[in-house]
Amino acid sequence: MDRLNGKVAAVTGGSVGIGAAVVRRMAEEGARVAILDRDDHKGQALAGELKDRGLTANYWHCDVTDEQQVKRVLDEVADTFGSLTVLVNNAGISGPNKPTHELSEEEWDIVQNVNVKGVFFCTKHAIPHMKKAGIGSIINLSSIYGLISAPDVPPYHASKGAVRLMTKTDALLYAADKIRVNSVHPGFIWTPMVENHLKTTGMDPEKARQVTAELHPVGHLGEPDDIAWGTVYLASDESKFVTGSELVIDGGYTAR
DSSP states (O other): OOOOTEEEEEETTTSSHHHHHHHHHHHHHTTTEEESSOHHHHHHHHHHHHHHHHOOEEEEOOOOOOOHHHHHHHHHHHHHHOOOOHHHOOOOOOOOOOOOOOOHHHHHHHIIIIIIHHHHHHHHHHHHHHHHOEEEEEEEEGGGGGGGSSHHHHHHHHHHHHHHHHHHHHHHGGGGGGGEEEEEEEOBBSHHHHHHHTTTTTOHHHHHHHHHHHTTTTTSSHHHHHHHHHHHHSSSGGGOOSOEEEEESTTTTTGO
């Protein structure tokens, strides 16, 4: 229960789904955790739950598309907890499920603003705190669709490919500062985002879930904790020789 003792982690999109699982597991492993999200009710409830268990977690309202808000919040996190040494760029949206020629510029931009620009803003304003601490681990949530593609949600696939390459660039830029940067590539994880995405397929919801599960050789969808434990590893000193890497947690989806 002490894999992350001494670490201070900020988790974007930390109120629900994968983000909430990451927050719980990191707090349980000894990290002081900042929950960053726009869902104040769920974020505050999660922070309260963890505090009631004797763990250290605070909630901050944060829209990752607003650079000044991102800077202010990350500065407050570092002031509150004494440093910032782990950043999990988890906030993301799937966007409209339309073919490319039917997408509007606005629909495209909304996805890129959250999934790409949000990662940029958070990384940009976390780096100075990590340089000051002399150590850091940035964990970017990409996707299997940052590695391969599929004939749907073009803005999402483009955004997750961008996150994969941003990860490698920053891993090279900041290695000398002892800041590691890695990406995580989940398969389909049963979260509100995946549930909502499956509703756009036009299939019966249970049928859509079954068909999607069968795309994974293990025969089922993943759970948020499957991803959370991967981020714990990347945040910990166990992964001190890991940077610029892709941690694929996908039930065998991309092994075909």
